[in-house]
Amino acid sequence: MTAVTTHTSRGRPGGLPAEVTSFVGRRHEVTEVRRLLAASRAVTLTGTGGVGKTRLAVRVGQEVRRAFRDGVWLVELGALDCPDVLADAVAEALEIRDGAGPPLTALTGHLRDKQALIILDNCEHLLDACAVLADTLLRRAPELRILATSRQALGIAGEQSLPVPPLNLPDCRTARTSSLDGFLQSESVRLFAERGRAAHPGFAVTDDNREVVCHIVRRLDGLPLAIELAAVRLRALSAQQLLDRLDDRFRLLSAGRRAVLPRHQTLRALIDWSYALCSHEERLLWQRASVFAGGMDLEAAEAVCSGDGIARQDVVDLVIALVDKCVLIREDHPDGVRYQMLETLRAYGAERLAGPGERAALRERHRGYYRDLAARARAELFGPDQVRWLRRLQAEHANLRTALESGLASRETSAESLSMATDLLYHWITSYYPGEGRGWLERALATAPGPARSPAPLRGRALWAAAWLAIIQADLPAATRLLRESERIGRRLGDASILGYVALFRGMAAMCAGRAPEAIDLYRQALEHHRGTGDPAAAALTLIRLSMAYSFLGRSPEAVRAGQECLELCDAHGEGWHRAYMMTALGMEMWRQGDLTRATELERGSLSFDRSLDDLLGAGVTIEVLAWIAATRGDFQRAARLLGVLRGVWGAVGAPLSGFGHLAGYHEECRERTRAALGEAAYETALRRGAALGPREALAYALGEDPAGVRASRTRPGDGDGAAVLTRREHEIAGLVARGLTNKEIAAALVIAQRTAEGHIEHILAKLGFNSRAQIAVWVGDHARDEQATDGPPNGSPDGSPDGDGGHVNGARARRPAARDADGCDAGGCADGRVTRGGRR
CATH class of the missing domain: 3.40.50.300 (P-loop containing nucleotide triphosphate hydrolases)
Incomplete structure (x- = not known):
C-alpha cells in the first residue's frame, strides 16, 4: 500500500492511491x-x-x-x-x-x-x-x-x-524442463522477479536459479506480501540463501516498508492481526489443524482436533468460523469438501502450539487416524466404493506422507508405517507414486524388525508389495531379491496368501524377461492359492496377467476365457480398476485378432475409467494399445501423436513400459512402422504435437473427443472448419513466441508495452485452446508454409476486417473486444452497466 492521494480524471472527483509499483497478474x-x-x-x-x-x-x-x-x-x-x-x-x-x-x-x-x-x-x-x-x-x-x-x-x-486467492504458482517438477519464458508467466514468479530487481538491480530469474525461485514462491504460498518482503532480502542475500532461511520465515521477513501500517510491515505482524481476531476455541483449532499437510476433511478435523477444550460437536462450527475468517480455505472435491490452510498460516499455527508434549500427542492422533484410514481403504478396495476410496487417498496424499514419516521417526512405531505403506499399495500404483511407494516400503522394511526375530505375515506382505512396485519400474534384480525373502517367510508360516502373491509377481518378472510359458505356470499356481484363500482382488489381478500371457503366445481362446472370468468376478463385486485393466488386456487380444473396432471400444472404455480416477499408469498402457490400433489402421499421424503423448505419460509416472515386459516390443514395432510411413520430419512434428498436449487434452484426444487445442493445431488459419483465427498482430506475436523471444523482447521488437504483449499472448492461448507457449511454437511450425503463401485477405486482417481485430470462432463472426478509453471503460459501458461514449441509456 501507499499513502492515499487525491486522484482525479477529467474533472471527476475521487481519492485513490497512485500506483508506485507494477500491478502483476490478477x-x-x-x-x-x-x-x-x-x-x-x-x-x-x-x-x-x-x-x-x-x-x-x-x-x-x-x-x-x-x-x-x-x-x-x-x-x-x-x-x-x-x-x-x-x-x-x-x-x-x-x-x-x-x-x-x-x-x-x-x-x-x-x-x-x-x-x-x-x-x-x-x-x-x-x-x-x-x-x-x-x-x-x-x-x-x-x-x-x-x-x-x-x-x-x-x-x-x-x-x-x-x-481472492494467492497468485498462481509454478510447478517445480517441470521448472527445469519448461522454457524460461514459460516459467516467468507464473504470477508469483513475475512478482518476485520484478520486486527482486527493484531491491537489487542485478537480480534476474535465470536458468541457473529458476528452481530455487520456484521453491521460494511456493514456500511463500504465492502471497504477494510475503513475496515482496522476501524479495527485499535480495539486497543482501542470494536466492539460494533466502530459500535456505525460509524455515524461519517469520524472523527473516521482518523488515518491510516504513510507509505502510505496522501490521503490513512484517509477515508475523500480519498474521498476529488475524490471530487476534479469532476466539480462544478458533485459535485452538487453528493450532491443531496445523498438523495436517495438504488440508483435511471434516471427519479428520473432528477426529484429530477435538478434545482438551474443543468438543467434537463444536468442530464443525469452528471450521466454518475459520473459513469465514479466511484462515481455512474451502475446496470442493468430487467426493466432498476439504479445507486447506496456506503453509504460512500452518507454520504460524504450529508455532503457537503449547509445547513439545502437545505437539507429540497431536502427531500421534494424526498418525493413528491415517493409519486406520489406510487400513479401511485396503479392506474395502475390491468393491463398489473402490473409486471413492482411491480418490480420497489421492486427496490425502500429503497427510499420508506426514503420517508415514512420523511413524518411521521411532523404531517403536516403524511397524505402523510398514503396515500403512503396504495397505496403500493400490494408492501408489493408481496415482503418480510407484517410486515413492517403493521408497516408503523399503525404508520401513529396513527399520522394522526383520524376519530373524519376527517372521510376521506383515513383513512377507510388505516384501511382495515392494516387489510389485520394483517390477513396474523394470528393476527385476530388486524384485527377485524381495520375492525370495517373502517366499521364505510364506513357507515358514505356511501362509498361502503370501505364497500366492509371490507366484504372481514371479510370473510378472518372468514375462518381463521373455519367459512366457514359465509365467503361465506361475500364474496358474498363484490363481490356485488365491482361490483357496478367497482373495478376489488377487484372483482378478492374476487373471489379467494370465490372459495377457495367453494372448502373447497366440492362445486366443484361453486368453478370452481368462478375461471373461475376470470381468465376471469384478462385476459380481461392483469393482472397476481391475475390470478396466482386463478391458485393456482384452483390447490387446482383439487387436491381435484384427477386430480393430472391438479393440477400440474396449480400450476407450478402459481409458474412460482411468480418466475418472486420474490413473496415469493405467492410462499409459491403454494409450499404448490405441497407438498400435491407429498404426494398424494406417492412421500414422494419430499413432505418432499418441506416441508423443506417451513420452510425457511414462516420464510423469516414473515407470518405463519395459516394466510390462512384452508390451515394449509392440511399442517398438509401432514406432518403427509409423516413422517409416511418415518420414522422419513428419514423424517428429506429429510426435511434438502429441507431447505438447496437456494431460486433459491428451486424454480427450486419445478418447477421440478431439479437444479444441488439437483441432486448432492441425488446421490452417481461415480454412473455415472451426479453427480459431488470429489477428495479423497475433500471428506476428505467435511467430516471435515460436522464435523463443520473451515478453519483454517481443514488446521491444514491436515497440509496444510489455503488458500489451502479455495480453496478446493470453488471447492467442485462449483462441487456440492452448495452455503453454510450447504449443504456440508447434502450431506456428505446422503452419509456416501456409503463412508464407498468404499474408491474409485484403484490408489488413485475416478475416477481412478493416482493423485487424476480427476473428471467426466455429465459423461465426467473433465478438470484438470493445475499445477502451484511458480509464479502462469499454466504449459500450462500464461496471455498472451504464452506457458511455458510445451512446446514452
Missing part, C-alpha cells in the same frame, strides 16, 4: 470483480492477510472510475480502532466538510443522489460496524456501490463475496 480477478459490481451494489473481497485484496480493489477502482460521475473513493480502515468514529472516517475520506449534524446524517445526505463507488478497505476488525454502515448507505443512496475488503464477508443483504 486479470481474471479484475474481470470478475467488475462483473460482480455490474450485478450487485455491494461486493466484498475476502482473503487471508497479505493476499492482495487492497491492491486488487484499488486497481478495479481505477479501471471503473469513469462509470461513477461522483468518483471512486478509498476509505482505509486498518488504523481505525474505534467503531464509533467509522462514519467520521468515511466522511473525512470523501472530503465531506459538513459538521453541523451527526456524521452518519451528513454522510447519507451527501451521498443520497450521488453515483459513486466507495472502497471500504480492511473491515475485518470493525465487521459489525462496517456492515451496519454499508447497509444504511446503500438503502439511502440508490446509485451508490460499495466494494469492501475484509478477511470475512460483511453479511449484508445483496452482498456478493469473492475470495
Whole structure:
C-alpha cells in the first residue's frame, strides 16, 4: 500500500492511491470483480492477510472510475480502532466538510443522489460496524456501490463475496524442463522477479536459479506480501540463501516498508492481526489443524482436533468460523469438501502450539487416524466404493506422507508405517507414486524388525508389495531379491496368501524377461492359492496377467476365457480398476485378432475409467494399445501423436513400459512402422504435437473427443472448419513466441508495452485452446508454409476486417473486444452497466 492521494480524471472527483509499483497478474480477478459490481451494489473481497485484496480493489477502482460521475473513493480502515468514529472516517475520506449534524446524517445526505463507488478497505476488525454502515448507505443512496475488503464477508443483504486467492504458482517438477519464458508467466514468479530487481538491480530469474525461485514462491504460498518482503532480502542475500532461511520465515521477513501500517510491515505482524481476531476455541483449532499437510476433511478435523477444550460437536462450527475468517480455505472435491490452510498460516499455527508434549500427542492422533484410514481403504478396495476410496487417498496424499514419516521417526512405531505403506499399495500404483511407494516400503522394511526375530505375515506382505512396485519400474534384480525373502517367510508360516502373491509377481518378472510359458505356470499356481484363500482382488489381478500371457503366445481362446472370468468376478463385486485393466488386456487380444473396432471400444472404455480416477499408469498402457490400433489402421499421424503423448505419460509416472515386459516390443514395432510411413520430419512434428498436449487434452484426444487445442493445431488459419483465427498482430506475436523471444523482447521488437504483449499472448492461448507457449511454437511450425503463401485477405486482417481485430470462432463472426478509453471503460459501458461514449441509456 501507499499513502492515499487525491486522484482525479477529467474533472471527476475521487481519492485513490497512485500506483508506485507494477500491478502483476490478477486479470481474471479484475474481470470478475467488475462483473460482480455490474450485478450487485455491494461486493466484498475476502482473503487471508497479505493476499492482495487492497491492491486488487484499488486497481478495479481505477479501471471503473469513469462509470461513477461522483468518483471512486478509498476509505482505509486498518488504523481505525474505534467503531464509533467509522462514519467520521468515511466522511473525512470523501472530503465531506459538513459538521453541523451527526456524521452518519451528513454522510447519507451527501451521498443520497450521488453515483459513486466507495472502497471500504480492511473491515475485518470493525465487521459489525462496517456492515451496519454499508447497509444504511446503500438503502439511502440508490446509485451508490460499495466494494469492501475484509478477511470475512460483511453479511449484508445483496452482498456478493469473492475470495481472492494467492497468485498462481509454478510447478517445480517441470521448472527445469519448461522454457524460461514459460516459467516467468507464473504470477508469483513475475512478482518476485520484478520486486527482486527493484531491491537489487542485478537480480534476474535465470536458468541457473529458476528452481530455487520456484521453491521460494511456493514456500511463500504465492502471497504477494510475503513475496515482496522476501524479495527485499535480495539486497543482501542470494536466492539460494533466502530459500535456505525460509524455515524461519517469520524472523527473516521482518523488515518491510516504513510507509505502510505496522501490521503490513512484517509477515508475523500480519498474521498476529488475524490471530487476534479469532476466539480462544478458533485459535485452538487453528493450532491443531496445523498438523495436517495438504488440508483435511471434516471427519479428520473432528477426529484429530477435538478434545482438551474443543468438543467434537463444536468442530464443525469452528471450521466454518475459520473459513469465514479466511484462515481455512474451502475446496470442493468430487467426493466432498476439504479445507486447506496456506503453509504460512500452518507454520504460524504450529508455532503457537503449547509445547513439545502437545505437539507429540497431536502427531500421534494424526498418525493413528491415517493409519486406520489406510487400513479401511485396503479392506474395502475390491468393491463398489473402490473409486471413492482411491480418490480420497489421492486427496490425502500429503497427510499420508506426514503420517508415514512420523511413524518411521521411532523404531517403536516403524511397524505402523510398514503396515500403512503396504495397505496403500493400490494408492501408489493408481496415482503418480510407484517410486515413492517403493521408497516408503523399503525404508520401513529396513527399520522394522526383520524376519530373524519376527517372521510376521506383515513383513512377507510388505516384501511382495515392494516387489510389485520394483517390477513396474523394470528393476527385476530388486524384485527377485524381495520375492525370495517373502517366499521364505510364506513357507515358514505356511501362509498361502503370501505364497500366492509371490507366484504372481514371479510370473510378472518372468514375462518381463521373455519367459512366457514359465509365467503361465506361475500364474496358474498363484490363481490356485488365491482361490483357496478367497482373495478376489488377487484372483482378478492374476487373471489379467494370465490372459495377457495367453494372448502373447497366440492362445486366443484361453486368453478370452481368462478375461471373461475376470470381468465376471469384478462385476459380481461392483469393482472397476481391475475390470478396466482386463478391458485393456482384452483390447490387446482383439487387436491381435484384427477386430480393430472391438479393440477400440474396449480400450476407450478402459481409458474412460482411468480418466475418472486420474490413473496415469493405467492410462499409459491403454494409450499404448490405441497407438498400435491407429498404426494398424494406417492412421500414422494419430499413432505418432499418441506416441508423443506417451513420452510425457511414462516420464510423469516414473515407470518405463519395459516394466510390462512384452508390451515394449509392440511399442517398438509401432514406432518403427509409423516413422517409416511418415518420414522422419513428419514423424517428429506429429510426435511434438502429441507431447505438447496437456494431460486433459491428451486424454480427450486419445478418447477421440478431439479437444479444441488439437483441432486448432492441425488446421490452417481461415480454412473455415472451426479453427480459431488470429489477428495479423497475433500471428506476428505467435511467430516471435515460436522464435523463443520473451515478453519483454517481443514488446521491444514491436515497440509496444510489455503488458500489451502479455495480453496478446493470453488471447492467442485462449483462441487456440492452448495452455503453454510450447504449443504456440508447434502450431506456428505446422503452419509456416501456409503463412508464407498468404499474408491474409485484403484490408489488413485475416478475416477481412478493416482493423485487424476480427476473428471467426466455429465459423461465426467473433465478438470484438470493445475499445477502451484511458480509464479502462469499454466504449459500450462500464461496471455498472451504464452506457458511455458510445451512446446514452
